[in-house]
Amino acid sequence: MTSSTLVLDNGAYSIKAGFAGESCRSIPNCLARPRNDKRVYVADELESCRDTSALAFRRPFERGYLTSWEVEKPIWDRVFSAECLSVDPSQTSLIFTEPLQNLPSIQTACDQIIFEEYEFASYYRTTGASLVPWNSTQDDRRGAPAEVVLIVDSGFSFTHVVPVIKGEVEWKGVRRINVGGRQITNLLKETISYRHYNMMDETHLINQVKESCCYVSQDFATDLRMCHKNNQNDITVSYVLPDFNTNRPGYLVDRSKSRPDSSEQAVTLGNERFTAPELLFKPGDIGLKQAGIAETIMQSIEDMPQELQALLLANVVLVGGSCKISGFKERIETELRAVAPTEFIVRITKPDDPSTYIWEGGANLADSDEALQAKSVTRAEYLEYGTSIMERKWGRHGKAVKAFDHQYSYESIEEETDDEEEEDEDMDDAN
Numbered sequence: 001m002t003s004s005t006l007v008l009d010n011g012a013y014s015i016k017a018g019f020a021g022e023s024c025r026s027i028p029n030c031l032a033r034p035r036n037d038k039r040v041y042v043a044d045e046l047e048s049c050r051d052t053s054a055l056a057f058r059r060p061f062e063r064g065y066l067t068s069w070e071v072e073k074p075i076w077d078r079v080f081s082a083e084c085l086s087v088d089p090s091q092t093s094l095i096f097t098e099p100l101q102n103l104p105s106i107q108t109a110c111d112q113i114i115f116e117e118y119e120f121a122s123y124y125r126t127t128g129a130s131l132v133p134w135n136s137t138q139d140d141r142r143g144a145p146a147e148v149v150l151i152v153d154s155g156f157s158f159t160h161v162v163p164v165i166k167g168e169v170e171w172k173g174v175r176r177i178n179v180g181g182r183q184i185t186n187l188l189k190e191t192i193s194y195r196h197y198n199m200m201d202e203t204h205l206i207n208q209v210k211e212s213c214c215y216v217s218q219d220f221a222t223d224l225r226m227c228h229k230n231n232q233n234d235i236t237v238s239y240v241l242p243d244f245n246t247n248r249p250g251y252l253v254d255r256s257k258s259r260p261d262s263s264e265q266a267v268t269l270g271n272e273r274f275t276a277p278e279l280l281f282k283p284g285d286i287g288l289k290q291a292g293i294a295e296t297i298m299q300s301i302e303d304m305p306q307e308l309q310a311l312l313l314a315n316v317v318l319v320g321g322s323c324k325i326s327g328f329k330e331r332i333e334t335e336l337r338a339v340a341p342t343e344f345i346v347r348i349t350k351p352d353d354p355s356t357y358i359w360e361g362g363a364n365l366a367d368s369d370e371a372l373q374a375k376s377v378t379r380a381e382y383l384e385y386g387t388s389i390m391e392r393k394w395g396r397h398g399k400a401v402k403a404f405d406h407q408y409s410y411e412s413i414e415e416e417t418d419d420e421e422e423e424d425e426d427m428d429d430a431n
Helices: 043-048 069-080 104-117 128-134 136-140 181-195 203-213 220-229 293-302 306-313 328-339 354-367 369-375 379-385 388-394 399-405
Strands: 004-010 014-019 025-028 031-033 056-058 092-098 122-127 148-154 159-165 175-177 237-240 266-269 316-319
Touching: 004 354, 014 069, 014 354, 025 043, 031 069, 043 069, 069 104, 092 104, 092 128, 092 354, 104 122, 104 379, 122 128, 122 369, 122 379, 122 388, 128 148, 128 159, 128 316, 128 354, 148 293, 148 306, 159 293, 159 306, 175 293, 181 203, 203 237, 203 266, 293 306, 293 328, 316 328, 316 354, 354 369, 379 388
Parallel strands: 004 092, 092 122, 148 316
Antiparallel strands: 004 014, 014 025, 031 056, 148 159, 159 175, 237 266
16 A cells, blocks of 8 residues: 555535544635635635635535535645645545445546546545444443444434444445534524524524534423523523624623623524524424434334344444534433333443544554555556446445435435525625
8 A cells, every 4th residue: 555545534514634643634625705805715725714704605515415526626626735735646545435325426526536637546435434433442332342333423414324334334224314514504594693683694603603502402391491581591691793803703701791791792592502403303393304313213223133233222423513512412312212122222422523533433444554455446446447446346335325215214315305595605696
């Protein structure tokens, strides 16, 4: 193998990338343009943008799938450049993640770009779920085998439940909920716009509000009653909006202060803090005919062989950015314990950083040179056999498309709800 291995977890919201043995970087997977500036910020350049008000975004992903190569290509160019990761593709092996149930046309286009335009030395394309068992922390599971893992991946566009047996995805058990971080942000944006200020163009700001203020309620009815009484409760908080004239960022007001300074513009958040993340557990709140996470986990497990069901329930791992919301793990534990057989142990692991856990698994795979070599396709093999070598080595990570018709889980891509609001605005309209 080559001297260096790059692990690239290509998420719809952010790219988690870095060389094995080094630290992981989280890089925005988007192009962005401020409304009062003609400059386009690419990927990590967004971090240097001083005025993030009313940013117009373009993202390469649509409903969880990579559909816009004219957007993704300049982002990858930036990521591989000397100003970012300084990647020499000809001397680098690439571990690359793709969405579950990815479309063959997208797979083929990706393979061609990796080998024909970037000319990487070797390449392994896989699902993020397949990399999770490679994390060494799985050995801490009180003797439960690491090769039997049930992964709950709650990302930007979807939440997936994925059983992985001996490093391979068991496709018949894959389930998808059409709720992720984007839907939570959109609902929060609409609610704040209706009750406070118009924030419909402030996706970047609302994401920050979500990350600072939102939590998953452990008792929804009780929290709702508490918010209805008055603002003097343990739930209601004030978030001071950023001041772009002075470059002051937004922040959550310390509870020791009774109210923000009079010169500061703030929004008061009560039940907004927990009603938006509740979508993960009650998708029906936005009209989706789908079960919540706990029920979906049980539906996935019930489709697996009986001898594996207890092991899967004792080895649930939470990954993805939406898992970072406070109270997420505890709510799943409570609901899962209520619906699981009493003789089964329910054990859930939430990594220190769920958003980079897939990348960490890929970095651990890279440490096993023999295993990675067996999985990878070299550029020489690609030039000789074309994309057929990928299908022979990896199969098509689309076998679970049959699960779209499963009575328990989700509808087909074509049947997704029409009223799911796009959170990104085309930069062509930003002028």
